[in-house]
């Protein structure tokens with residue numbers, strides 16, 4: 001479904017991603033893990049059309065999409081929840097959700113989809129009329145994910161969704177990720193909390209300084225000490 005081949009991203013003279021290849025299938029949770037500066041966010045930015053890769057290809061459902069603008073990518077089934085959430089603080093919660101709904105192919109079902117999102121994240125219903133900037137960090141993260149879901153993605157790219165959240169909120173985020181898998185939505189999960197991400201994922205890729213150092217199944221990577229070895233070696 002999503003196929004990244006030999007992707008490189010440079011910022012001026014800095015090589016942030018070096019020849020990365022990865023795939024995500026429908027209903028599959030794939031973790032992309034690695035230390036600070038490993039190139040995780042740059043990879044998502046390249047998939048989402050926010051940065052232009054210096055080489056390599058991004059294919060989505062069999063079509064090359066590199067060079068497409070972010071709006072096109074969002075409208076065609078790829079949703080990104082960026083690091084730092086990027087919600088509109090002065091707009092209400094409901095208005096933020098409406099922004100997500102503008103990326104839907106079928107706008108007529110937006111109201112029903114909003115109701116489904118409210119069922120999944122009751123706190124958003126409660127604060128629907130409040131400015132999003134007043135929400136707690138965990139609530140803003142729920143809003144960012146909810147907004148992405150309103151575009152009706154077939155794949156969701158999450159950049160450090162658990163960062164700075166209370167344990168209960170982290171549990172909720174991972175629960176939503178597992179629910180998406182059941183609905184056949186693919187998830188590419190970027191996390192510094194590698195153990196938690198790998199524990200939830202079907203497969204994982206480990207990046208180090210822009211390079212893929214390992215890819216493996218959930219079972220292989222959950223083996224005692226395996227992730228530690230990959231991080232430290």
Ligand SMILES: Nc1ncnc2c1ncn2[C@@H]1O[C@H](COP(=O)(O)OP(=O)(O)OP(=O)(O)O)[C@@H](O)[C@H]1O
Pocket residue numbers: 011014015016034035036037038039040041042043083192
């Ligand atoms: N806009 C930019 N301009 C210049 N360099 C950048 C830019 N964005 C990222 N970099 C550099 O590219 C490299 C990869 O950064 P990236 O943000 O992709 O890593 P990351 O794995 O997401 O890290 P973190 O875990 O800290 O979020 C780093 O060396 C970073 O300093």
Ligand SMILES: [Mg+2]
Pocket residue numbers: 040041042083159
């Ligand atoms: Mg990052």
